[in-house]
Amino acid sequence: MVTPTESQLIDYFERSVHVAEMPISTFHCAGKIILSEHVHKKGFKVVLTGEGADEVFAGYAYFLVDYLRSIDNASRLLGIPLPTEEELTLLLKEREARGFPQDHISLGKFSFDDAVFGRDLLGGIWFHRFWAAQCVTVDIFTADVLMRHGPQDHTIIIAEGFLADSRLKMVNRVWHPLDSALYTDCHSHLPNWGLNILGDRAEMANSIEGRPPFLDHCLSEYAQQLPPSMKLFPRCIVQDGRTSWEFTEKFVVREAVKPFVTEEVFNRRKVQYNSPIAHHVTENGSTKYFSSLQKYLKGRVSQEAVEKLGWANWIYIGELLSDYLQSPATPADGGLDKRARLLLIVVSFIILQEQFNIPTFTL
Incomplete structure (x- = not known):
């Protein structure tokens, strides 16, 4: 069994976007890459999976x-x-x-x-x-x-x-x-x-079929x-x-x-897969201290990076980031705050632009 931490998932997020070649709003792909890496280190080349x-x-x-x-x-x-x-x-x-x-x-x-x-x-x-x-x-x-x-x-x-x-x-x-x-x-x-991102791409990232x-x-x-x-x-x-x-x-x-x-x-009933992201600690409705995810998003989502995309609305995204950093939520079903999901999408586009040298969009 592999039990990744929040920090590990964040560390693998940029690789997951590069491997997937598409924007991602969760840590599902990052978790699957960690899993396939573990399997590869154990010497296996082929695994049976439950997709489908x-x-x-x-x-x-x-x-x-x-x-x-x-x-x-x-x-x-x-x-x-x-x-x-x-x-x-x-x-x-x-x-x-x-x-x-x-x-x-x-x-x-x-x-x-x-x-x-x-x-x-x-x-x-x-x-x-x-x-x-x-x-x-x-x-x-x-x-x-x-x-x-x-x-x-x-x-x-x-x-x-x-x-x-x-x-x-x-x-x-x-x-x-x-x-x-x-x-x-x-x-x-x-x-x-x-x-795609939970199957071939995440598995073949570590040469697993x-x-x-x-x-x-x-x-x-x-x-x-x-x-x-x-x-x-x-x-x-x-x-x-x-x-x-x-x-x-x-x-x-x-x-x-x-x-x-x-x-x-x-x-056993079917339950959704949730990445092990830490619950946010708040005091009087505001963040008491930043989680690893909040720190990552704060450092990655900047006005310069967002405006370089050419199509993204920094005013909205900046306010969304500020709001999420100040008052994050922990959904009852264990998933990510929707604001964090959308911010991960923004980060994904920033990563794709950097890694594939995508020019700034112009009308």
């Missing part, structure tokens, strides 16, 4: 809202007890009312009922709306850039990137909404994030034929005369390995 399991078998928490959008008729034919249409509607409303339980990657505000047109392009699913929230907010750009190119609706941009035939199947509900969400994930987030068995084409093609409820399995709970529903992610994967794992492992 969540994307193919509906492991992420945000898949549930799209599962609840429609009855799973294929599973009903198999005799699996399912919520009624009325129960699905109620469960969806309750789930959306509770808010999103895990969010360690978004940069801007989002909700379950915004970006309606972009969601309608894919049959009303929500998955791509969540990933659109990873994009930088318009505030980060200068007024001249926005005047020339205008603000963009990233949910629409993502939706328009898929094949027209696939979009038609989503809109006409030829595919169940969960299948639409899984398709969307496997053609956006998985190749551009999961298999990662092989993801869950993405074996025979297995993934088989998984595509499974009904939604074999991935997100519904279980009816009756207690004190009241009925409720629980949903188990990656159900068919759990069943496949049940004879070989402990009950604790079999029943």
Whole structure:
């Protein structure tokens, strides 16, 4: 087991940006590089990895809202007890009312009922709306850039990137909404994030070949034929005369390995990966002392470096930095403060400009 410190993750961040060749808002890639370095030092050249399991078998928490959008008729034919249409509607409303339980990657505000047109392009699913929230907010750009190119609706941009035939199947509900969400994930987030900065690039940075068995084409093609409820399995709970529903992610994967794992492992729920960043210590609402991350951002995000990019709005970014340094937050889900995520994006662009000699942007 490798247990990196906050300082180690920060030390590896610049290398992770160079390896990824893209802006990064988390320390996920840095952590994966540390892990692959450890494996390399142990003399291994090839490892089996888990990428693809969540994307193919509906492991992420945000898949549930799209599962609840429609009855799973294929599973009903198999005799699996399912919520009624009325129960699905109620469960969806309750789930959306509770808010999103895990969010360690978004940069801007989002909700379950915004970006309606972009969601309608894919049959009303929500998955791509969540990933659109990873994009930088318009505030980060200068007024001249926005005047020339205008603000963009990233949910629409993502939706328009898929094949027209696939979009038609989503809109006409030829595919169940969960299948639409899984398709969307496997053609956006998985190749551009999961298999990129968390996969090949982070592994090959230390000459490690990662092989993801869950993405074996025979297995993934088989998984595509499974009904939604074999991935997100519904279980009816009756207690004190009241009925409720629980949903188990990656159900068919759990069943496949049940004879070989402990009950604790079999029943373990999916949780998000959080980098071990120190909790901020504040006094009367202000920072008592800077954390390693705050010190790094303070030293890296300067007016000169930001303005050299040519497109970035220093007034907004400078205020964001000052605000984060003075009153950092520690989200309940263990993720990074959103301001820190956006500042890491800014630092990423600064690093890329320095390491690849990118000229200052001009209109």
